[in-house]
Amino acid sequence: MTTRTLRIALLTSTLLAGAAQAQDVTLTIESWRNDDLTIWQDTIIPAFEAQNPGIKVVFAPSAPAEYNAVLNSKLDAGSAGDLITCRPFDASLELYNKGKLADLTSLGAMANFSPVAKSAWQTDDGAATFCVPMASVIHGFIYNADAFGALGIEVPKTEAEFFAALDKIKADGTYIPMAMGTNDQWEAATMGYNNIGPNYWKGEEGRLALIKGEQRLTDPQWVAPFTQLARWKDYLGDGFEAQTYPDSQNLFTLGRAAIYPAGSWEISGFNAQAGFKMGAFPPPVAAAGDTCYISDHTDIALGLNAASPNADQAKVFLEWVGSPEFATLYANALPGFFSLNSTPVEMADPLAKEFVSWRDTCQSTIRSTYQILSRGTPNLENETWNASANVIKGTETPEAAAERLQAGLASWFAPQQ
């Protein structure tokens, strides 16, 4: 008797739930930003749903390292969500060329973005744009301001000051000078090589020269970042070879390390975790007064699954993502993801303000390996992970690493042959 009642109750509730859902269209967002789940659920999605009754949005992220593989499989199988978070450059371009992402050039909100902001999600000729730019991330170093104060260290502006500060922290012994490990490899390339590199290869100038074939990865300005990375080894914690990315984050936020080579996406997590005052400085330059260059990388955008049955509602959402309202909401909910919208966004977070202020004093560039150069096999970005980790561990010399990267690139990239 009880089972029967239960069965009827379950059946009824299923039917009712089905009926309730039928009135609303549910849009699913594919993303690699699983750290942002609560912000989407609590802040961004409610704001949209309040203005657009009848459209429900679900944020369904997967693990960052698996996102590309998972997304490609889902798109091939036809089970991907309606809205696709776009990686910059070739990964998304390939999806567009395969017809998996819809052309969004005609979207009204596209007028809100500069050509540079859109460049990461356009065809090579710039004719079609297929994702609405959301944010860029800036690289630099986040430091424990309390530690710097206690040890009497000034924020370093030049390389010499940077290493002098590291030496001082090391000699004192209270703090691990720098929190980074090589276990996951990508930090070495992203927060190491591509963080400090632009100062040597002069940002866009060097990056574009590499694409045109006018510079080689074995040129001094491309080997120099490796030479500096090789010096980092002495300032990393014990057993850094097996230290993972979350290990490094925790070491810093627990106050056990003084300097963290960072991307600005860390800001919201660090604000929540760290119990001390933090500051940030851009990658130090070789000599005082040199022009500084920062990696201001167009990182994240939102596109439309070409096979989505809810394309009209998804476009409503995308128009909203391109609006200044979303830009303000997003940049403040996620300090460290800097809006690409042409309308200036007022931010409240001091650390985020510090990062974004470098845009006024330094030249911006994007990560050197992302555009065009990672189109072939071997893949330059993935090789750079491995090479940077090897150089930091000291198992490969900077020159040998640069030569290996150059040989790999030249094996398929005509301008470098």
Next chain:
Amino acid sequence: MSGRKPIRWHIAVFLAPAVLVYTAIMIVPLFGTLNLSLFNQTPERTKEFVGLANFGTLFGDPRWSDAFWNALGNNAWFFVVHMLVQNPIGILLAALLSSPRLRMAAFYRTAIFIPTILSFVIVGFVWKLILSPIWGIAPGMLDVVGLKSLFAPWLGKEDYALTTLALVSVWQFVGIPMMLIYAALLNIPDEVLEAAEMDGITGTSQFWKIKLPLILPSIGIISILTFVGNFNAFDLIYVAQGALAGPDFSTDILGTFLYRTFFGFQLQLGDPHMGATIATAMFGIILVGVCIYLFGIQTRLRRYQF
């Protein structure tokens, strides 16, 4: 009698479900993979037949062949560690468990078998934490016994990472050979053992002279299961070291190499055709290994009927 036997339809009918299911989920995908490896993608995104050219790339192009031989060599070492550590320990544990004088045998048996039913994700994560130079308990425990100097960030060193992971895998799966051998040992009739005792063969020499020859077929089966399992392994490496199988590809085995190639990784886009080529090579390696065992070893094993 006309001599014509009626067609025995019932055989086909009874075989059909198994044949259909097996064909649908095993044989068709297998030939699909073999087929995929014979094609390539043209710049215009259409498939073109290239014969064995993909295998030529895999074994001829130093970039591919270096990675392949590295993965195969690592895989062979992974297998050797299992054969040298997991299976002897499994046999030893089974021999101890089957001793009638051991108390709490059921408890030990369960405790040793439990890691086998854990997910790879849990095992990889837990061992990563145990061995972590920052939060792990391994450095502390070594410190207690005064051997702190022996500690190294094993998972981050090229020389140790693969062996460490192989031993983690041994820890997880030592229960399987133990159970199989244990069952085989229990199967030995008491009369045989009593006759041995009458002849004065007891204790250790009874194990070597009577029990071991009787469980050799089980050891053979375990070896081949280990071989197939190890050459198909992927999960533990992926969970502990990621798809790039760091440090510096020192833990890269065929499974991770296949995953990276087939599905792509980070900015590297997936290449189903080269991926299928690697999968086919893996299939060939396992096939050859199993054939060597079946025709070279199993036919020579003596079996005893009780």
